[in-house]
Amino acid sequence: KQEVTQIPAALSVPEGENLVLNCSFTDSAIYNLQWFRQDPGKGLTSLLLIQSSQREQTSGRLNASLDKSSGRSTLYIAASQPGDSATYLCAVRQLGYSTLTFGKGTMLLVSP
């Protein structure tokens, strides 16, 4: 059974810092991996989706990498802003399945 772990569980940084969020998964037979953002009491916003054949995806200040063989993904946020404060969730879709397995998330707080 696929398990997804996110480290750290919480992170607090001052505005302007670059930061890295980590996601690991136990079964490397994945179809894709997706990073989401969730604001308190809200739904999920998809940030980046990386297919299993890809190594990274970029969108603005966000860069997500994927190392399928080692079961790891990172989300890099450049020049963090207070508006980036949210919980970031990593989710994996396994080969042959249509469902996603989520990590517990990293709660990020960027202080002005």
Place this chain on the structure above:
Amino acid sequence: GAVVSQHPSRVICKSGTSVKIECRSLDFQATTMFWYRQFPKQSLMLMATSNEGSKATYEQGVEKDKFLINHASLTLSTLTVTSAHPEDSSFYICSARGGGARGDTQYFGPGTRLTVL
């Protein structure tokens, strides 16, 4: 990006009543919809997967008679919590996937906060 709506956003009900939550894909046809629940500070737990016109596939441990899912059209799925109890209080989130040009991305609704008194 694609838009998925949920209604209501928040509902408070008495124990023993049934509550229906709607999930709509507003600008694409969703061949597959998913229902999740999320407890405070926990991750999303998949409850069931539904394909338009067929019965939902429930995850292990989810009571299909308690959580009724209907995916009657390509833009609408409903989750009915029957005879709700306080332990059913949670945040329920749906997602939709259209395939085709929209690929494999799941688009999530804003969630419904259910509180059972």
